[in-house]
Amino acid sequence: MGNAPQTANEDFILRASKLTKTFRGFTAVNEVDINVRRGHIHAVIGPNGAGKTTCFNLLTKFLQPTGGTIHFDGIDITRRAPADIARLGLVRSFQISAVFPQLTALKNVRVALQRRTRGDSFDFWRAERCLSALEDEAMSLLEAFGLSAFSGVPAAELAYGRKRALELATTIAVNPRMLLLDEPMAGLGREDIERVAEIIRRIARGRTVLMVEHNLSVVSRLSDHITVLARGEVLAHGDYATVSNDERVIEAYLGSAAHV
Known part of the structure; x- marks a missing residue:
């Protein structure tokens, strides 16, 4: 409680x-x-x-x-x-899972972290190495939600319960x-x-x-x-x-x- x-x-x-x-x-x-x-x-x-x-x-x-x-x-x-x-x-989650289905669990969380740390700039056009600084925090969140073993799995392939956990992880990522x-x-x-x-x-x-x-x-x-x-x-x-x-x-x- x-x-x-x-x-x-x-x-x-x-x-x-x-x-x-x-x-x-x-x-x-x-x-x-x-x-x-x-x-x-x-x-x-x-x-x-x-x-x-x-x-x-x-x-x-x-x-x-x-x-x-x-x-x-x-x-x-x-x-x-x-x-x-x-x-x-004041942030909400949805009854239907709201994650990017084709992105991996790690990238879903990283997108949310980008929103928190870089405001309205999501840096989709930048080189992968420019975003690596966020990966340690993203992996820590995945571990906290029991998803570290699924970091490289596209969200669409996750079991429903794990997909809901991923949604919560991405929601928490925006703090x-x-x-x-x-x-x-x-x-x-x-x-x-x-x-x-x-x-x-x-x-x-x-x-x-x-x-x-x-x-x-x-x-x-x-x-x-x-x-x-x-x-x-x-x-x-x-x-x-x-x-x-x-x-x-x-x-x-x-x-x-x-x-x-």
């Missing part, structure tokens, strides 16, 4: 207030408040159709809100573009202050889930993580705080013990008096 101490004065790195999104008269997200504490792992959960994906896309600015505000580290990002907030250190994960366990088998969960726990040290996730077992083990959405509104929030025993949450998930 996150390492920041839970004190009364602890600040929030991300604040969404009365976040609303309407599509042609249909309200997908209705006045949602989400406050994410610095250094914590915060999960957004809810049954199908709860508005999780829409909310996530609003927070990462892939959708513009109809109403409400979003502040990142005190900066109003409500109308900022995704590239702008990425430069501020985000806050990481937003869209269903990081989607499509993974049990062994890969355990591997990726451990990676998330590791990368959360020293940074903040907000994730949308369906796997409640993972949520229970990783999350410091949980926001539960239902029908586009906040149904409950708190730690896992609190929300899993909330009768409204139980009803929303199961429609019966059983624990989440």
Whole structure:
């Protein structure tokens, strides 16, 4: 779990207030408040159709809100573009793996390191030797994510779980202050889930993580705080013990008096 101490004065790195999104008269997200504490792992959960994906896309600015505000580290990002907030250190991953399929694992990470160290210059036209200075750091990242043995393998040839690990490695390479994960366990088998969960726990040290996730077992083990959405509104929030025993949450998930 996150390492920041839970004190009364602890600040929030991300604040969404009365976040609303309407599509042609249909309200997908209705006045949602989400406050994410610095250094914590915060999960957004809810049954199908709860508005999780829409909310996530609003927070990462892939959708513009109809109403409400979003502040990142005190900066109003409500109308900022995704590239702008990425430069501020708010970086997202995707439910579908987003790596360059024809590049090797090493080169995928190196591209991300180029973005961090050289700004908007990716140096695709430079000689290979000009980029060798980044390879030691890239290999260190691959090793941290259990991918060192696959450094020369094109991303397209990696098993799905390793491809997700590579995506996380490339995301961390840009050194985000806050990481937003869209269903990081989607499509993974049990062994890969355990591997990726451990990676998330590791990368959360020293940074903040907000994730949308369906796997409640993972949520229970990783999350410091949980926001539960239902029908586009906040149904409950708190730690896992609190929300899993909330009768409204139980009803929303199961429609019966059983624990989440």
